[in-house]
Amino acid sequence: MDKIDYNNITDKDYRMIEVCSWEGKIVKHFKGDLYLILNMAEHTETHENMVVYKALYGNCKIYVKPMSMFIERCDKQQFDMYGQVYRFEKVEVESVQKVTNKANKNYMSGLLKKYSKN
Numbered sequence: 131m132d133k134i135d136y137n138n139i140t141d142k143d144y145r146m147i148e149v150c151s152w153e154g155k156i157v158k159h160f161k162g163d164l165y166l167i168l169n170m171a172e173h174t175e176t177h178e179n180m181v182v183y184k185a186l187y188g189n190c191k192i193y194v195k196p197m198s199m200f201i202e203r204c205d206k207q208q209f210d211m212y213g214q215v216y217r218f219e220k221v222e223v224e225s226v227q228k229v230t231n232k233a234n235k236n237y238m239s240g241l242l243k244k245y246s247k248n
Contacts, residue, residue: 145201145216149181156186158221160204160214163187170197 139147152167159165164186171180171194179197184190202217209215 152220155220156223157218160208160212160217
């Protein structure tokens with residue numbers, strides 16, 4: 131794998147790399163709705179990079195959006211209205227972290243009990 135030269139990378143490329151690390155993470159659309167990033171994909175015809183994500187509201191539909199749209203900055207009017215720099219931004223959801231941390235703790239505790247008996 132080629133190393134990335136972060137000294138010569140564009141803001142757009144850096145944002146793409148950042149978004150690719152969000153698989154399994156929750157993001158917020160600038161209008162406030164939350165989504166779960168499911169995967170990155172490639173369009174079969176155009177080879178355009180795509181983001182596959184799931185709404186965390188309503189019917190929880192799954193969507194696909196071109197990466198180029200996903201990494202867009204909000205325009206001045208959107209920023210002034212919603213206060214978000216990018217169309218989608220990663221968020222930390224405290225309740226999800228608590229559940230995940232508790233599940234991991236219980237899992238590790240169970241493993242320790244299981245293997246410490248031997």
